[in-house]
Amino acid sequence: MSVSGQCSKQPITELCWSSPLKRCLEDHELVVQVQASMPSDSKFLFRKNYDKYEFFRNPLNFFPEQMVAWCQESNGSIPHSQLLQNFLNSSSCPEVHGFLYLKASGRKSWKRLSMFLRRSGLYYSTKGSSKEPRHLQLLSDLEDSSVFTVTTGRKQHNAPTDYKFCIKPSKVRSECKELRMLCAEDEQSRTCWMTAFRLLKYGILLDQNYKSPQQRKSPGPHFSTPVRSVSENSLVAMDFSGRMGRVIENPLEAVSAAVEEGQTWRTFIPKKCLLLYFYPILLCLSVIHRTQLWFRGRIRREESHKMIMQQGQVDGLFLLRDCQSNPKAFVLTLCHHQKIRHFQILPCEEEGQMSFSLDDGSTKFTDLIHLVEFYQLNRGVLPCKLKHPCTAVAL
Numbered sequence: 001m002s003v004s005g006q007c008s009k010q011p012i013t014e015l016c017w018s019s020p021l022k023r024c025l026e027d028h029e030l031v032v033q034v035q036a037s038m039p040s041d042s043k044f045l046f047r048k049n050y051d052k053y054e055f056f057r058n059p060l061n062f063f064p065e066q067m068v069a070w071c072q073e074s075n076g077s078i079p080h081s082q083l084l085q086n087f088l089n090s091s092s093c094p095e096v097h098g099f100l101y102l103k104a105s106g107r108k109s110w111k112r113l114s115m116f117l118r119r120s121g122l123y124y125s126t127k128g129s130s131k132e133p134r135h136l137q138l139l140s141d142l143e144d145s146s147v148f149t150v151t152t153g154r155k156q157h158n159a160p161t162d163y164k165f166c167i168k169p170s171k172v173r174s175e176c177k178e179l180r181m182l183c184a185e186d187e188q189s190r191t192c193w194m195t196a197f198r199l200l201k202y203g204i205l206l207d208q209n210y211k212s213p214q215q216r217k218s219p220g221p222h223f224s225t226p227v228r229s230v231s232e233n234s235l236v237a238m239d240f241s242g243r244m245g246r247v248i249e250n251p252l253e254a255v256s257a258a259v260e261e262g263q264t265w266r267t268f269i270p271k272k273c274l275l276l277y278f279y280p281i282l283l284c285l286s287v288i289h290r291t292q293l294w295f296r297g298r299i300r301r302e303e304s305h306k307m308i309m310q311q312g313q314v315d316g317l318f319l320l321r322d323c324q325s326n327p328k329a330f331v332l333t334l335c336h337h338q339k340i341r342h343f344q345i346l347p348c349e350e351e352g353q354m355s356f357s358l359d360d361g362s363t364k365f366t367d368l369i370h371l372v373e374f375y376q377l378n379r380g381v382l383p384c385k386l387k388h389p390c391t392a393v394a395l
Contacts, residue, residue: 021148021166024049026202027209050388051312053210055195059083061338062195064188069095087199088207093119096196098189101160103181108158110183117193119200122167140180144170147197150181159183163190188338289368294389298322304333305340307390313338316387320368330368332358336383343382345371
């Protein structure tokens with residue numbers, strides 16, 4: 001596939017470099033330039049990436065207090081509102097610090113070191129956690145390097161944890177340095193290191209990329225109201241007993257009319273005819289969820305984790321799948337606070353009518369679409385609302 005020009009500036013579109021190393025191209029990068037530096041066996045993937053600019057909305061989720069310090073003459077504390085501004089402002093000197101595992105050159109052994117990420121580059125301490133200049137060794141600069149996620153298995157590199165990433169030097173430089181393989185202790189710290197690397201390298205460009213599509217989304221004079229789904233628009237009760245139909249506005253009259261109509265159907269129409277009439281409709285309702293973007297079918301728990309990871313661990317990212325242990329049940333996989341949780345959706349049968357519930361029957365729904373739409377508007381028993389469907393990757 002041939003690609004030219006710049007990446008799309010949609011905040012949820014990711015252009016990935018697919019290989020053992022993976023990274024998201026920034027909106028200001030020229031695709032043709034990146035393509036020229038790619039290995040021949042690499043390729044681009046287009047997919048949703050919900051956390052590309054999520055750190056602008058929820059910076060505290062990306063930068064834990066214990067990992068961020070400020071290298072300024074005044075040692076006063078910085079308010080959380082100033083957190084991102086210090087990364088964007090070239091006059092301030094933010095610092096991310098913590099422990100990382102560094103892979104030894106040409107070997108599979110790893111060493112746990114105290115690391116410091118500053119505007120000038122990534123350093124490690126040769127003496128414990130000392131920050132004295134004589135004890136700091138430059139591992140990689142920011143200007144001529146890029147940070148990648150490592151997609152290969154943990155055993156292949158004998159890594160101490162699953163949270164691997166690497167810093168790859170640019171091939172433009174004449175003196176080509178080797179790739180630096182690193183490993184964090186958990187997903188939150190890896191996200192912090194990689195996000196800080198992007199901010200310190202690109203700074204104000206990321207802020208401009210984030211604000212550009214937001215400004216285009218502002219409603220204009222001809223802004224139209226979004227169309228609601230049928231489930232949101234309650235069907236009105238109608239009375240067709242006269243020459244012309246009329247809307248029944250009184251709720252009590254509407255209930256009475258519905259009961260009377262139901263009794264009339266049961267009186268004059270045989271049950272066999274009712275079954276033959278409604279069976280195709282019931283059959284359609286029982287499988288209609290399989291056409292939805294958020295339904296992934298019979299996939300394993302590990303595969304659902306991988307899909308959520310690929311599209312960004314943001315609050316409200318979700319998918320539904322078939323339950324492996326119970327063929328009649330389903331599972332809701334939901335991301336919250338960068339953790340992936342699973343909730344079982346159990347079938348409930350009452351008076352011959354099937355429904356589904358997330359809370360042991362307290363709240364019931366006739367199908368999975370109604371369930372999803374409800375929890376998109378209400379948190380209920382979930383830690384957060386359903387916000388972003390985890391869709392399939394489109395090449």
